[in-house]
Amino acid sequence: MLTDKTGTMKEVGLAALMLVYLELSMRVGSAPICHHEQTGCHTPPLEDLFDRVVQQSSRMHGISSDLQSEFGRHFFPSKNIIEKRKCHTHGILTPADKENTQRLGRDQLTEVILRLLGAWADPLSQLLQSMSLDKNQDLNHHNINKVLEISDMVHELRDGVEKMAEKMKLLGVLGNTIGYVSPEILAPSPTVSFYKQGELNSMDHHDLLYCLNRDSNKIKNYLRVLKCTTLPGLDC
Amino acid sequence: MQSLFWMMRGLELALLLLLCAALQSNSMSPPGKPVLLSCRSPEKETFTCWWEPGSDGGLPTTHRLYYERERLKGTHECPDYQSAGKNSCFFDKNHTSIWVDYYLTVVASNALGNATSDLLKLDVMEIVKPDPPENVALQVEDREDSPLLHVSWEHPHNTDIKSGWVTIKYALRVKQGNSNKWKEYTSGTQTHFRLYSVSPGVEYTVQVRCMLDHGFWSEWSNTSSMGIPNYLQTERPFWVLMPTLFVILCTVVMFILVLKRKNLKQYVLPPVPRPKISGVDFQLLKSAPTEDTINALNQNFPCMVAWKDQMEDYLIVTENDNRFQPDFFSSQKRKNSLLFPSGLYLHSEIQESEPRLNDQENVGKRSLSYVPAQEHQNPSLNFVFTEAPDQTHSKHDASVKPFPNTGYVDIQRCGGNTQEVDEEQLQYSRVKEVDSALILEKENITLSRSGYTDIQRQEENTSEGYSRVKEVGGDSVVILQQKKNLSPDSAYQEERDYYMDYKPRSPHVTGFNRTGLCTEMNDSGYVDNVLNHF
Numbered sequence: 068m069l070t071d072k073t074g075t076m077k078e079v080g081l082a083a084l085m086l087v088y089l090e091l092s093m094r095v096g097s098a099p100i101c102h103h104e105q106t107g108c109h110t111p112p113l114e115d116l117f118d119r120v121v122q123q124s125s126r127m128h129g130i131s132s133d134l135q136s137e138f139g140r141h142f143f144p145s146k147n148i149i150e151k152r153k154c155h156t157h158g159i160l161t162p163a164d165k166e167n168t169q170r171l172g173r174d175q176l177t178e179v180i181l182r183l184l185g186a187w188a189d190p191l192s193q194l195l196q197s198m199s200l201d202k203n204q205d206l207n208h209h210n211i212n213k214v215l216e217i218s219d220m221v222h223e224l225r226d227g228v229e230k231m232a233e234k235m236k237l238l239g240v241l242g243n244t245i246g247y248v249s250p251e252i253l254a255p256s257p258t259v260s261f262y263k264q265g266e267l268n269s270m271d272h273h274d275l276l277y278c279l280n281r282d283s284n285k286i287k288n289y290l291r292v293l294k295c296t297t298l299p300g301l302d303c
Numbered sequence: 304m305q306s307l308f309w310m311m312r313g314l315e316l317a318l319l320l321l322l323c324a325a326l327q328s329n330s331m332s333p334p335g336k337p338v339l340l341s342c343r344s345p346e347k348e349t350f351t352c353w354w355e356p357g358s359d360g361g362l363p364t365t366h367r368l369y370y371e372r373e374r375l376k377g378t379h380e381c382p383d384y385q386s387a388g389k390n391s392c393f394f395d396k397n398h399t400s401i402w403v404d405y406y407l408t409v410v411a412s413n414a415l416g417n418a419t420s421d422l423l424k425l426d427v428m429e430i431v432k433p434d435p436p437e438n439v440a441l442q443v444e445d446r447e448d449s450p451l452l453h454v455s456w457e458h459p460h461n462t463d464i465k466s467g468w469v470t471i472k473y474a475l476r477v478k479q480g481n482s483n484k485w486k487e488y489t490s491g492t493q494t495h496f497r498l499y500s501v502s503p504g505v506e507y508t509v510q511v512r513c514m515l516d517h518g519f520w521s522e523w524s525n526t527s528s529m530g531i532p533n534y535l536q537t538e539r540p541f542w543v544l545m546p547t548l549f550v551i552l553c554t555v556v557m558f559i560l561v562l563k564r565k566n567l568k569q570y571v572l573p574p575v576p577r578p579k580i581s582g583v584d585f586q587l588l589k590s591a592p593t594e595d596t597i598n599a600l601n602q603n604f605p606c607m608v609a610w611k612d613q614m615e616d617y618l619i620v621t622e623n624d625n626r627f628q629p630d631f632f633s634s635q636k637r638k639n640s641l642l643f644p645s646g647l648y649l650h651s652e653i654q655e656s657e658p659r660l661n662d663q664e665n666v667g668k669r670s671l672s673y674v675p676a677q678e679h680q681n682p683s684l685n686f687v688f689t690e691a692p693d694q695t696h697s698k699h700d701a702s703v704k705p706f707p708n709t710g711y712v713d714i715q716r717c718g719g720n721t722q723e724v725d726e727e728q729l730q731y732s733r734v735k736e737v738d739s740a741l742i743l744e745k746e747n748i749t750l751s752r753s754g755y756t757d758i759q760r761q762e763e764n765t766s767e768g769y770s771r772v773k774e775v776g777g778d779s780v781v782i783l784q785q786k787k788n789l790s791p792d793s794a795y796q797e798e799r800d801y802y803m804d805y806k807p808r809s810p811h812v813t814g815f816n817r818t819g820l821c822t823e824m825n826d827s828g829y830v831d832n833v834l835n836h837f
Contacts, residue, residue, distance in 0.1 A: 117419065128516075128517060129511070129517055132517050161402070162404070163374075163400035163401050163402055163403055164348065164396065164398075164399060164400055164401055165347075165348055165463070165468045166396070168468070169466065281402050281426070281428065284402065284516070285402055285426055287516075288401075288468065291467035291468070291470065292442070292466060292467045292468060293467075294467060295466055295467030296466075296467075298463075301463055302467075303464070303466065303467050
């Protein structure tokens with residue numbers, strides 16, 4: 068009887084341990100994975116990570132372009148908008164041409180990418196909220212889905228780039244100076260306060276989408292340059 | 304006075320008009336407002352802007368482009384008016400920034416004034432339009448009788464693909480011959496493309512264009528054309544024709560085989576020859592053997608002497624029975640005659656002999672009845688020999704006329720090949736009876752072969768009597784022992800007329816020209832007495 072009891076206790080303990088282990092391993096989240104290679108955790112090769120990230124960023128830029136053109140067409144028929152505007156990511160210093168981008172180096176480039184991605188999580192959710200509340204129902208339904216898609220993409224892309232950065236750090240490609248940056252620190256000021264107090268109107272929507280388009284293009288370009296400098300291959 | 308006033312006025316008017324005219328021809332005005340047309344960046348590293356000047360106002364007018372830029376303080380002037388041609392401004396790499404807004408204006412100025420165009424705001428990211436692809440080359444590839452067109456090109460040389468700064472994608476369009484309908488394909492990032500659905504003998508025209516990132520498509524490249532040669536087509540009909548012919552041939556052969564299947568079956572699987580007896584219908588036998596059929600059987604059965612190796616002389620003996628009524632005989636004879644197949648010559652003989660037989664009524668002695676052979680060339684009857692002078696009554700004496708009382712006995716040689724019998728010489732032996740011994744004297748009578756047939760007797764109607772052969776003395780003497788007849792008819796026995804007959808015991812074939820019956824001696828040495836129903 069005593070042996071039986073100990074036996075069952077052992078089984079229970081083992082099961083509990085296994086459950087805990089599974090629970091921990093299934094957590095993906097935004098925490099960096101695989102701090103040590105010795106633990107034997109498995110990540111895809113760097114080329115695959117790069118490819119996926121680049122594809123995702125390209126898609127994101129495509130959707131944002133569509134959105135902006137639709138918005139612009141419907142609301143503002145004239146091409147040229149004279150008034151000057153500033154995006155909320157104005158504060159983030161980004162290279163503006165090829166030479167500067169290449170001169171920046173991998174580490175800083177990765178950091179810029181991460182910052183940009185972090186800066187858009189909140190504004191997009193606000194945009195979604197604002198658009199769903201909009202009285203104008205004609206094009207909102209179609210556009211809201213796209214905004215939702217972009218919002219998800221931004222999150223996924225951010226996770227992906229972080230994982231890629233971790234991998235690069237492991238490989239020695241990236242220095243260890245890059246740390247996990249929180250979006251609150253990156254964004255110089257919250258979106259809402261930057262644009263307007265209170266609700267965002269359609270003008271604000273348009274501005275926001277314009278800024279989104281620009282930033283997604285930046286992200287796409289930076290990632291491609293990063294890939295081609297890190298892994299020069301057939302695609303470059 | 305008033306006229307002079309009016310003259311002065313007119314003069315002023317004329318002078319004024321003159322002045323106006325002079326002024327018109329030499330209008331000098333400030334310049335018209337220029338218009339900024341468009342700007343374009345071919346590789347996302349530089350860009351160019353074009354404007355259209357307004358009227359120049361008759362005076363030399365200069366145009367200047369001024370811009371302001373996001374994150375750049377001040378107003379700046381175009382760095383390069385020359386490189387891109389007239390009324391253009393070229394921004395080189397150092398002056399180009401992406402993802403920032405430019406605000407451009409063009410100012411036209413002359414001695415009389417200035418004119419400023421409308422403001423143009425742009426982001427270089429949004430004005431990217433590459434140059435068309437270069438060196439579009441066409442090549443025909445011949446692959447297993449199906450030609451294909453291989454199109455290859457190069458990226459526009461001012462775009463930097465290697466660094467990843469731009470992502471390029473291509474599209475091409477193809478048209479056949481002289482038609483105006485283009486077919487478009489996208490090529491992704493590859494700089495070559497294969498057209499598979501290509502017909503020989505047609506000329507194809509191809510154009511390629513490209514796009515950077517999500518910008519604008521370039522212009523179509525210059526056309527490149529190539530015709531597909533015709534020689535590739537000639538081989539194909541041959542390989543199409545051969546299997547078709549083969550199929551047709553097979554169907555024809557099958558058709559013929561099906562039509563002639565019966566003949567084919569007979570040829571491939573010939574029927575097994577079954578024993579067939581001419582003149583005998585097996586169907587008749589199967590139903591119920593009748594008297595007629597059995598007679599026919601008797602007639603037709605050949606002599607099977609093969610199992611006797613030795614050639615034997617058979618003695619065919621018949622004896623007349625005087626008791627028989629002539630009409631009985633005749634009737635019997637008729638019956639017999641009916642039995643005989645037409646192939647036998649016997650019929651006529653018998654019928655002719657009938658009256659003769661009738662005449663023999665008064666023959667009181669035993670006599671032999673025989674059919675005279677010399678009336679016909681084909682005697683086929685068995686000869687009956689008479690006992691010698693003891694014969695008291697014989698009804699058949701009349702038939703004896705052509706011959707002496709001695710009769711001939713047909714000796715047949717049986718053995719071996721019955722077909723050789725055709726030209727056999729029949730040997731007849733004269734029979735003399737002395738007491739109970741029959742003495743045969745051999746005489747050779749040659750008979751022609753044709754038409755010699757046998758008489759078959761009905762077995763049923765014959766009451767058999769046997770005379771025991773006591774002794775066979777050589778070739779010419781047969782000694783008989785007279786015995787009482789076993790037949791139920793006692794009358795026969797009393798008469799002591801008997802027929803000795805060598806009855807054929809085996810089938811006899813009439814198809815040949817047989818020369819007589821072949822019989823064999825019983826082992827027990829008995830010779831049949833068979834009533835001869837002539």
